[in-house]
Amino acid sequence: MNHSLPEYHSDRTVTPDDYQPYIGKDGVDRLKRLADPVAGKSWASLSSTFEGGGVAEMLHSVIPLVRSMGIEASWAVIEGPQEFFQVTKKFHNLLQGVTQPITLEEIFGEYLGTIEANAKRANIAADMIIVHDPQPIGLTASGTFFGNVLWRCHIDTSAPDRALWRFVLPYINQCAGAIFTQPEFVGAGLNVPIYQITPCIDPLVDKNQLYNDRQALGTLDALFSEHGVDPERPILAAVSRYDIHKNQGTILEAFRRLRQERTYRQPPYLIFLGNTAPDDPEGEGMLASLREQAGDDPDVRFWVNVPDNDRVVGALMHVARSFIHVPTREGFGLVVTEALWQGTPVVGSKVGGVIKQVVDGKTGYLADSGDVEAIASLMARVLDDPQEADALGKGGREHVRRNFLLPELVSRYLSLLDYYSGVSDTLPHFRLDSVSHNEIAQALRRSHPHIPTPLVDGDLTRLRDIRSAAAAD
Ligand code: UDP
Numbered sequence: 001m002n003h004s005l006p007e008y009h010s011d012r013t014v015t016p017d018d019y020q021p022y023i024g025k026d027g028v029d030r031l032k033r034l035a036d037p038v039a040g041k042s043w044a045s046l047s048s049t050f051e052g053g054g055v056a057e058m059l060h061s062v063i064p065l066v067r068s069m070g071i072e073a074s075w076a077v078i079e080g081p082q083e084f085f086q087v088t089k090k091f092h093n094l095l096q097g098v099t100q101p102i103t104l105e106e107i108f109g110e111y112l113g114t115i116e117a118n119a120k121r122a123n124i125a126a127d128m129i130i131v132h133d134p135q136p137i138g139l140t141a142s143g144t145f146f147g148n149v150l151w152r153c154h155i156d157t158s159a160p161d162r163a164l165w166r167f168v169l170p171y172i173n174q175c176a177g178a179i180f181t182q183p184e185f186v187g188a189g190l191n192v193p194i195y196q197i198t199p200c201i202d203p204l205v206d207k208n209q210l211y212n213d214r215q216a217l218g219t220l221d222a223l224f225s226e227h228g229v230d231p232e233r234p235i236l237a238a239v240s241r242y243d244i245h246k247n248q249g250t251i252l253e254a255f256r257r258l259r260q261e262r263t264y265r266q267p268p269y270l271i272f273l274g275n276t277a278p279d280d281p282e283g284e285g286m287l288a289s290l291r292e293q294a295g296d297d298p299d300v301r302f303w304v305n306v307p308d309n310d311r312v313v314g315a316l317m318h319v320a321r322s323f324i325h326v327p328t329r330e331g332f333g334l335v336v337t338e339a340l341w342q343g344t345p346v347v348g349s350k351v352g353g354v355i356k357q358v359v360d361g362k363t364g365y366l367a368d369s370g371d372v373e374a375i376a377s378l379m380a381r382v383l384d385d386p387q388e389a390d391a392l393g394k395g396g397r398e399h400v401r402r403n404f405l406l407p408e409l410v411s412r413y414l415s416l417l418d419y420y421s422g423v424s425d426t427l428p429h430f431r432l433d434s435v436s437h438n439e440i441a442q443a444l445r446r447s448h449p450h451i452p453t454p455l456v457d458g459d460l461t462r463l464r465d466i467r468s469a470a471a472a473d
Contacts (some may be wrong), residue, residue, distance in 0.1 A: 003121045008050060008075035012064040014204060016407070022203045023407050031407050032069065034414040039070030041421045043413070044126035044147070046076055048088065048135035052277025053241065054199060054334040055132050055154055061202035061406055062413070071417070076124065078136045080114040085279045087111045088135040094161035095134055095168070095187075096245065096329045107167065112138060119144050127421035130179070130413075135279060137171045148176040148420040154199070154331045156352050157187035165189070176420060181332050181353055183432050194432040195416065198356070199332040200409040201341060201400070207310040208341055211318040219308070219315035227301050233266045234383055237320035237339075239273040239313055242286035245329045247349070247369055248272060252293055252300065254324075254375035259299070261376065268383055270324075273303045273316055317342040321389060322382040328369045330354050337404045340364070340396030345389050347378045357404070363396035 016031045023031075043066065047055050059075050066073045087106045094100055119142035126147045131140055133154050140149050151172050157165070157180075169189050172178055177193040180186050186194055201208050211219070217231055224231055236255065240246045255270040272290070276283040287304065294300045306312045317323055323339035323346045332353030336346050340363055348358035349369035358364040365381065367374035382389045415428040 004123070005046075005076040005078060005118065005121050006050070008059070008063060008077075010060070010064050012060075013068065014061075014064045015068045016065070018204055019405070019407050022401060022405055027407055031411060031414075034411055034418070035066070035069035035071065037423045038414060038417045038421060040072070041417055041423070042072035042074070042126035042128070042147075043417055044074045044076070044124050044129045045132065046078065046122070046124065046129065046136050046139065047132040048078055048085070048279040049277055050075075050077055052275055052280070054332065057334060058199060058202075058406075058409065061205060062410060065406065065410055066414070071414075072126070074126070076122070078114075078118045078122070078139065080118070082281055083110050084114040085135075086281050089280060089282055091134040091164060091168070092155060093244065094164045095157050096155050097159040097161065098244065099161070102164065115139055115142065118142075128413075128417045131175075134168060137168055140171045140175055150177040150179055150195075150416065150420075151175045152179045152197075153185070154181060156182075156185040156329050156331055158185050160187050177416075179416075180432070182356070185331070185352070186432065195412070195428060196430045196432050197409060197412045198404065199334055199337070199353070200404045200406045201334060201337045202406040203341070204406075205310065207314045208338060209311075209314060211315055211342065213319065216315035216318040219311050220319065223303060223306065223312065227303065229269060229271070229301065231319075234264075234268045234321040235316070235319060236268050236270050236322055236324050236379060236383075237273065237316050237344075238270070238324045239317065239335045239339075240325070240327075241277055241280055242274050242283040242290065243280065244282070244286065245327050247326050247328050248274075248286075248290050249293055250326055250370065250372060250375065251324050252290065253372045254326075254379060255300070256297075257372055257376035258379045262380055264383070267299055268321070268379075269299050269301060271301045271303060271316065271320075273306065273313065275305050275309065313338065314342060317344050320344050321386070322347055322364075322379065324375070324379065325349070325354060326367065326369045326375055327351060327354065333357065337400055340393075341400045343390075343393035343397045345382055345392035345396060347375060347382065357396075357399065359395070359399065362392065363399050364392055 016028045020028050045059055049056055063073045063075055087110045090100055090102045115138035119139055122139055122144045124145050129145050129147045129149045130152050132152045165187055173191055175192055179195045179197050238251050317339040323344050325336050326349035330352040336354055336357045339346050346358050346364035348354040348364055348366055350366050358366055360366045365378040367378055412430055418424050419428055
């Protein structure tokens with residue numbers, strides 16, 4: 001019986017040079033310079049799913065790239081019954097400030113019970129261990145990790161449910177550091193070094209290939225026929241999981257308002273493209289209520305878990321006149337990055353990572369996430385002025401090229417690996433808290449006596465032996 005956690009395998013080969021068309025030779029050289037000193041060091045990631053959502057999306061790209069630079073990168077996922085993911089979904093919601101009942105049985109029975117079962121299979125030894133999001137956070141205190149553990153938070157914990165925050169805080173505070181997407185997302189009470197890493201997209205994957213109209217329409221042809229979509233009519237697209245924060249109901253309402261107020265010779269479609277993620281059990285219910293809200297609206301389409309997902313996502317974003325994303329909370333919103341990369345202007349809401357990407361009047365337009373009237377009139381604005389929409393699209397693409405492409409994200413992780421594996425004591429420049437280097441070093445020595453001492457090879461080998469013995473058991 002295999003007792004270790006499921007591990008990610010990939011045959012994808014990619015090198016820093018493949019990114020040269022996007023980041024130039026200087027960008028490639030910079031990446032190599034950062035990777036050289038940490039070649040041979042190990043970096044493990046732990047998350048809750050290999051498929052679905054932004055974390056998985058990024059790790060699929062990060063792992064092959066850093067492996068090509070000699071880093072021992074691995075990625076494992078925790079496992080649990082559906083009830084566990086129902087509880088962790090509540091964690092996700094509560095930490096982002098949604099009021100929702102949660103019972104002690106759910107926390108101490110379902111959550112910690114499943115964490116305990118995973119801990120038995122999670123001997124992870126690496127110079128740097130990145131634990132993604134709240135789902136696996138309980139494992140950080142399980143004693144089964146050997147190395148410098150950092151919690152990577154992809155959500156906005158600035159106004160969390162206080163009781164749950166108190167529950168997770170001790171787990172975070174015994175890590176060697178925490179990584180947030182934006183300074184504003186950091187919840188109160190952290191006393192570990194805090195870093196900022198912004199999510200990024202990979203220009204080399206199918207989804208982010210730059211389509212031309214012919215290729216995009218070709219990719220969508222079968223879906224257009226199946227769902228009766230006339231390619232001559234403009235499309236407003238919305239892509240995401242079905243989740244309360246994604247606020248798809250408001251998009252639907254705004255689309256209704258738009259057509260009440262205007263008549264179009266070529267009326268627009270609203271196409272929702274979405275998938276359901278195994279660690280997100282609320283998705284099906286959300287989708288059902290959205291369908292009910294749409295009723296028999298002849299201009300609304302739902303494409304769910306489509307075949308050839310990645311090409312379809314890129315192609316739909318390319319052909320759309322505008323991409324609509326108005327969440328009430330959003331850690332970052334890779335879908336916005338992807339749409340901008342395809343040269344499509346985004347109507348977004350003034351929250352979280354969306355604001356960083358949608359520069360009002362330059363890459364798209366911003367409205368409040370609950371302002372149906374404003375969202376409807378911004379939809380009208382992009383539909384009515386295709387030239388302006390084009391200019392916004394070009395601005396969006398350049399904004400992404402400068403700020404949100406994968407090599408930037410990888411560079412930051414490499415700097416962390418450099419620091420935490422003890423190769424250098426250069427403090428990563430993207431540290432958010434303003435403690436001086438000495439203070440950090442002292443704090444780290446107190447709570448993590450092994451930092452910044454690198455792991456010795458013998459230790460790693462020993463732990464690997466224990467793991468393989470467990471796996472063979
Ligand atoms: N996605 C997809 N197919 C879908 C819906 C979403 O491939 O039907 C992808 C989307 O392209 C993006 C990721 O899932 O890469 C969602 O990331 P984001 O940061 O927008 O949201 P999250 O789901 O992490 O909250």
